[in-house]
Amino acid sequence: MTDRRLPPAHPFDDDKLHEECGVFGAIGVSNAANFVALGLHALQHRGQEAGGIVTYCPDLGFQSDRRMGYVRDNFTSREVMEKLPGTIGIGHVRYSTAGAKGQTAIRDVQPFFGEFSLGGAAIAHNGNLTNAAALRRELVERGSIFQSSSDSECIIHLMARSMGRTIPDRMEDALRKCEGAFSVVAMTRTKLLGCRDPLGMRPLVLGKVGDGWALASETCALxxxxxxxxREIEPGEMVVISAEKGVESFFPFRARASRFCIFEHVYFSRPDSIIGGRSVYETREAIGRELAKEAPVDADIVCPVPDSGTPAAIGYSLQSGIPYAMGIIRNQYMGRTFIEPSEQIRNMGVRLKLNVNRALVRGKRVILVDDSVVRGTTSRKIKEMILEAGAKEVHFRIASPPTAWPCFYGVDTPERGKLLAATMNEEEMREWIGVDSLKFISLDGLYRAVGELNGRDPMRPRYCDACFSGDYPVAPADMLEQGFKMKSEAA
Known part of the structure; x- marks a missing residue:
C-alpha cells in the first residue's frame, strides 16, 4: 500500500532513468553522523525516496534512524543527530528498484542491521543482485525470516549463516554468493568496510578526512x-578500515575485466564528481562535441533540457558554433510542493517543472539536447511547449544511444516493452515525438567521448552498456526465470 502522504520524488517526471541509491561511511571522526548526513546530502540525486544512518558508540551501542524523504528534511536537527553518537557511521539514500518499487515502505530503507554471534554489523548496498530471488528462496527454506522486500537484506542473512571467523570474513563469504552489481559500505563496532563487485559496475571511492576515513558513492560527497x-575502490576489492591498521585491501573475487556502468558518465553521477580520473562534467561536454560531429543540423540556438542536458548542450554548441541559450528554465523549488496534486495539476505535467523562455525561442530553429529518451513522453511534451512558444523548428539531439533494454544492475528502468527504442526505429521515434529531426549519439561515439579513442570493442567492451546494446555482462537470473528474453532470443 502506497503512503499517499509522501509521493515518489518524481511525481511528474517518470520519463527518466533513476539510480537506485547512494552510500556513505565514515570512521575516526567526531560525530560521524554529521559527516554521514552531509555526505548523503551530496548524494541526494542518487536516491530521493528515503534515507538512513547507523552509528556506534561504546556507551550506547548501535543506534539507527531511517526516514522517508530528503536528507535535508530529516537529518539536520540537533534533536535527531544527538541520538546518533559515535566516531563510526554509515548511511544510505534510496530510490527503489528492487523491493517495494515506487512505494514508501520504511522496512525497505537501509542501512540494514544484524546482530551476530561475533557482534553487530550494518550494511548499505548500492546496486542490484540479479540472483536475489533464488537466494531468498533458499534462505527462507533454511529458516531465515526476512523483514523487508529488498534484495539487499539477503546479504545480512548470508552473513548470519556464514562460518567466517570475523565479520569481514562473513561479508566476503556472503558476497561470493551474490550475482549482479554491488557497492557495499558496512560497519562493525570498530571497522568500516567497503566492497565492489568483480565487474565494478557501481562506483565507490575512498577519502581521507583528518585522522579518519570516508567511503562514498561519488567524490562530490567527499x-x-x-x-x-x-582513490577509487577497485572492482572486486574489499577494504577494511580500522583505527589500529588503517586501510587494509583484499581481492576476494576472481579477477574479471571491469564493466563500469557507462550511464554514470551520461547522467547518474553529479557533474562535479570525478570518475576514472576524469571530470564528469568534461566527459559530458565531450559527449556533446561528439554528438555535434555525428549529427550536425542548421539551427539558430542550442538549448539544454535542464539540468542533465546542460554540459552536453554546451559541448554541442562549442563544436558546432551555434549559440548556446537557456531556452528552457527549470523550477528549482518544485520538490514536494504538491503533496496531493489534483487531476488538473497532474495534467500540467512537465510545465510544473520546466518553462520555456519564449523571448529566446520565438521564431528560432531550436536544437534541444537531452541526456536520454526512455518512454519519450517528456520529450513529446517539451516539443509541444517549444512550438507553442513560437519556435520555427525543433531538433532533438540525445547524449546517449537509444535505450532499448532494461537495466538489472541497480537502475530503475521500465520493462522493455515500455522503452520507446525497443519498439521503434529512429525515424519512427522522430515521427512519434513530432520533431523536425531526432538523432542519438552512436555507441562508438559515446565510447570515444569517455576516452576510448577507437570506440567500442565488441569483443571486449570496457563498460556495461547493456541498456543500449543488450549485452548483459551478468546473466539476470531472476528475470530469465520470469521469462525475460535476452538479445539472441528476442531477435
Missing part, C-alpha cells in the same frame, strides 16, 4: 565534508 580523495 568534497562536502572537506575530505581528500584518495
Amino acid at each position: 568534497d562536502i565534508i572537506g575530505a581528500d580523495f584518495v
Whole structure:
C-alpha cells in the first residue's frame, strides 16, 4: 500500500532513468553522523525516496534512524543527530528498484542491521543482485525470516549463516554468493568496510578526512565534508578500515575485466564528481562535441533540457558554433510542493517543472539536447511547449544511444516493452515525438567521448552498456526465470 502522504520524488517526471541509491561511511571522526548526513546530502540525486544512518558508540551501542524523504528534511536537527553518537557511521539514500518499487515502505530503507554471534554489523548496498530471488528462496527454506522486500537484506542473512571467523570474513563469504552489481559500505563496532563487485559496475571511492576515513558513492560527497580523495575502490576489492591498521585491501573475487556502468558518465553521477580520473562534467561536454560531429543540423540556438542536458548542450554548441541559450528554465523549488496534486495539476505535467523562455525561442530553429529518451513522453511534451512558444523548428539531439533494454544492475528502468527504442526505429521515434529531426549519439561515439579513442570493442567492451546494446555482462537470473528474453532470443 502506497503512503499517499509522501509521493515518489518524481511525481511528474517518470520519463527518466533513476539510480537506485547512494552510500556513505565514515570512521575516526567526531560525530560521524554529521559527516554521514552531509555526505548523503551530496548524494541526494542518487536516491530521493528515503534515507538512513547507523552509528556506534561504546556507551550506547548501535543506534539507527531511517526516514522517508530528503536528507535535508530529516537529518539536520540537533534533536535527531544527538541520538546518533559515535566516531563510526554509515548511511544510505534510496530510490527503489528492487523491493517495494515506487512505494514508501520504511522496512525497505537501509542501512540494514544484524546482530551476530561475533557482534553487530550494518550494511548499505548500492546496486542490484540479479540472483536475489533464488537466494531468498533458499534462505527462507533454511529458516531465515526476512523483514523487508529488498534484495539487499539477503546479504545480512548470508552473513548470519556464514562460518567466517570475523565479520569481514562473513561479508566476503556472503558476497561470493551474490550475482549482479554491488557497492557495499558496512560497519562493525570498530571497522568500516567497503566492497565492489568483480565487474565494478557501481562506483565507490575512498577519502581521507583528518585522522579518519570516508567511503562514498561519488567524490562530490567527499568534497562536502572537506575530505581528500584518495582513490577509487577497485572492482572486486574489499577494504577494511580500522583505527589500529588503517586501510587494509583484499581481492576476494576472481579477477574479471571491469564493466563500469557507462550511464554514470551520461547522467547518474553529479557533474562535479570525478570518475576514472576524469571530470564528469568534461566527459559530458565531450559527449556533446561528439554528438555535434555525428549529427550536425542548421539551427539558430542550442538549448539544454535542464539540468542533465546542460554540459552536453554546451559541448554541442562549442563544436558546432551555434549559440548556446537557456531556452528552457527549470523550477528549482518544485520538490514536494504538491503533496496531493489534483487531476488538473497532474495534467500540467512537465510545465510544473520546466518553462520555456519564449523571448529566446520565438521564431528560432531550436536544437534541444537531452541526456536520454526512455518512454519519450517528456520529450513529446517539451516539443509541444517549444512550438507553442513560437519556435520555427525543433531538433532533438540525445547524449546517449537509444535505450532499448532494461537495466538489472541497480537502475530503475521500465520493462522493455515500455522503452520507446525497443519498439521503434529512429525515424519512427522522430515521427512519434513530432520533431523536425531526432538523432542519438552512436555507441562508438559515446565510447570515444569517455576516452576510448577507437570506440567500442565488441569483443571486449570496457563498460556495461547493456541498456543500449543488450549485452548483459551478468546473466539476470531472476528475470530469465520470469521469462525475460535476452538479445539472441528476442531477435
